[in-house]
Amino acid sequence: MDEASIAALVQRARANDPDAYAEIYRQFRPRVLGLCRYMLGSVEEAEDAVGDIFARLPKAMKSYDLALPFSRWLLSVASHHCVDVLRKRGSMQRLVEPMEEGAPEPVASAPSPLDEVVAREQRKRVREALMSLRESYRAPLALRYYNDLSYDEIAGQLGLTRSQVAILIFRGKQELRRKLASLREPKP
Amino acid sequence: MKCPSELVYSMYADGEASPEEVRQVEEHLAACARCRSLVQALQQENRLLREALQAAEELDLEAQRHGVAGPLLGFLGMLGVTTAAVMTVTWVASVFPSGAGWLNPFHRIAWFNWSFSSVLYLVMDGGNMLNSLVTALAFFMLAVVVASGLYWLFKKHSASMALLAALLLVICEAQPASAVETRKGQLVTIPAGETLNDTLMWGGDTLEIDGTVTGNVIAGGNSVVIRGTVKGDVIGGCHTLEIDGTVEGSVFAFCQALTLRGRIGGSAYAWVQAVRVEPGGRIEGDLVEGSGVLAIDGAVARDVKAFAGEVEVQGSIGRDLTAQSGHIRLTAPAHIGGNFTAHVGHTRDVLVAPGVTIGGKSQTLVSVESNPYARPKFYFWQAVRLAASFVTGVVLFVLFPSLFGGRLETAGRVLKAAGTGFLVLVVPPIAALVLGITLVGLPVGLMMLGAWIVALYLAKILVAAAIGRGLLHLHEPRLGSFALPLLLGLVIVTVAVNLPYIGWLIAPLVVLVGLGLGFREGTRHWRERTAV
Helix, strand or coil: CCCHHHHHHHHHHHCCCCHHHHHHHHHHHHHHHHHHHHHHHCCCHHHHHHHHHHHHHHHCCCCCCCCCHHHHHHHHHHHHHHHHHHCCCCCCCHHHHHCEEEEEEECCCCCCCCCCCCCCCHHHHHHHHHHHHHHHHHHHHHHCCCCEEEHHHHHHCCCCCCCHHHHHHHHHHHHHHHHHHHHHHCCC | CCCHHHHHHHHHCCCCCHHHHHHHHHHHHCCEEEHHHHHHHHHHHHHHHHHHHCCHHHHHHHHHHHHHHHHHHHHHHHHHHHHHHHHHHHHHHCCCCCHHHHHHHCCCCHHHHHHHHHHHHHHHCCCCCCHHHHHHHHHHHHHHHHHHHHHHHCCHHHHHHHHHHHHHHHHHHCCCCCCCCCCEEEEECCCCCCCCCHHHHHEEEEEEEHHHHHHHHEEEEEEEEEEEEECCEEEEEEEEEEECCCCCCEEEEEEEEEEECCCECCCEEEEEEEECCCCCEEEEEEEEEEEEEEEEEECCCCCCEEEEEEECCCCCCCCCCEEEEEEEEECCCCCCCCCCCEEEECCCCCCCCCEEEEEECCEEEECCCCCCCHHHHHHHHCCCCHHHHHHCCCCCCCCCHHHHHCCCCCCHHHHHHHHHHHHHHHHHHHHHHHHHHHHCCHHHHHHHHHHHHHHHHHHHHHHHHHHHHHCCCCCCCCCCHHHHHHHHHHHEEEEEEHHCCCCHHHHHHHHHHHHHHHHHHHHHHHHHHCCC
16 A cells, blocks of 8 residues: 555544544554564464554554654554563563673674575574564564664663664574574484 | 674664764775675675565465464364373373272272362362361462462572472472381281381282381272371372271371271371271371261261261260261260251251260251342352452462463353363373372372362452453453453352352353463463573
8 A cells, every 4th residue: 555545544544434444454454463473472462462452543543643654653553562561471571681781792603694595485484483582582673674663763662772672683683593594404 | 903793793784883883894894805795694684584574475374374273273282182181091090000990080989089079179169178188288389379479579580490499399308207118019918016117108909007107108009907006197099998906197098988996196087988987996186078978986086077978976076076968967875075067958967866965066057959049148258259359369460460361252262261271170180199199299299289279269260350351351461450350250250150050050161261261371471481
């Protein structure tokens, strides 16, 4: 959907047109579901979260600033919700725990960037590997590479400092590489 | 100049390096080919990540696949696991010495024993059946809860695990410190004149103790006959337990038949089909039992608490007799030193023959089958229990909020929860029994049993919370918005469980679903964390 039609849709929604909300749900559910899956780590919880997010959408619309692109705003609402869920779960504690400011620079791992041909199977493996990461790595990675948020925005959402986010993303990718490398090895 | 660290490159590739760092990096890249290729690879990696995560159609397909098959598979899975567990237990029971065969949970008599006692316990909603045994269980449970609370407080996985393990060790150490002698065999005898200065653990067909055992006797088998002396306690899971001699400690019996002709210095706790205290038999402490038939011709020095089908007393009871049963008969020369309280179905089920002396009060409480709903007292107690459940629920929520994540909106979920609940309902008591047989596992088995009973009580609360939240569409467990849905759900569940004609069917369903919910939510956290 192009920006203009989205804008029209949003207008109708703000005028309390129920069909508009249904259309918004149809258009944006997949993306929101995807984000929630990555953030929360399970399809079941993601579906729950999506239900909640869209149920609350009419109320949240009141605070939507038309200057922002709608999809970005919607995704940030979604990620706020996911962060809340993670916080409730208590996993947000662990996000902050092991990170002290001024931690020694992480040891350089063997650089094995993922420079293979981008195949469908490969992408699936990447997603699986991501889902198997612990939440402290998965959440920032998802917000960065699925939502395209900046480090500052991620830091704001997760309640961390910018350098903590940088370290988490760095280590997360290291961990991701390790998992993918072990997946690639032939099983004995 | 040394190559900048990978962290800096990671930030640079993300476009998030500070202007100063950007300047340094680009200066360095101009000169260093290795780092150039590293940066290129990192940027390509970012692209790949982005593409993989944002591949819309592939994501959709994956999500859909889960949605449809999930609940059904889950339920089938639970059924399969339960079947496997049942088959395993049957196999285990068949491998056991023949004497313990009756302990096979599916043996008719044992099943009757077990279900009879369990149902009574649940129906009484935790009435004070076994004073000291329950206290011991409560102590263990308290220890576990304290440990869990500490874990919640510190959230330091390894430290709390160590603490829990230490706690468990301490609890298990509360066994007699004396050495343990294990004997196995079809027929084991401790002949007269022989003294065993240890605790005796036995599994087999027949055990005869004519001599003396200075420690405890832990026995599992077909027939146990004690003609000699046991200075410690006797814990027996057997077909028949006959005590002609002396047991100076207490007796815990899980048997088909318990016959006492001798003397028990402590108290007796029995989950048995038939308990007979014959003339000459004497218990110095209390007798607490749940059984099919209880006959006291001898003497019990203190209290008797009985939950039995038939109770006949001709002997003497030093203090109170509290009996909840089908029929109670006191015939001369029965003597009760304290109060006599009978819970029966009709007043004609209590027969106190002439010549019977009762020192204290005598009251017969008839459970009014006809119409409890007409009496205000019924509603009062329901309200009290609801309030208690509410408070427990709030405390539980404060301690373990993650337990309340479960939801019941779709039939699929309810099915899944019920399937898990069935597993959780059936496996622990069987596992506890099996553990108890292995004898060293007795404390763990008891703990598991205690935890299981507590879970049965808490299950209702979980279901109530889920129902309330579902109805009010409040899905985020926050303390402020938790109380109202819980209250609403509890009211609904309490009403549903007390409905005439179908209430008794709803209650076990609620427990099943609640167990499943609790188990799934409780282990979800652990399951997802192991993905590290």
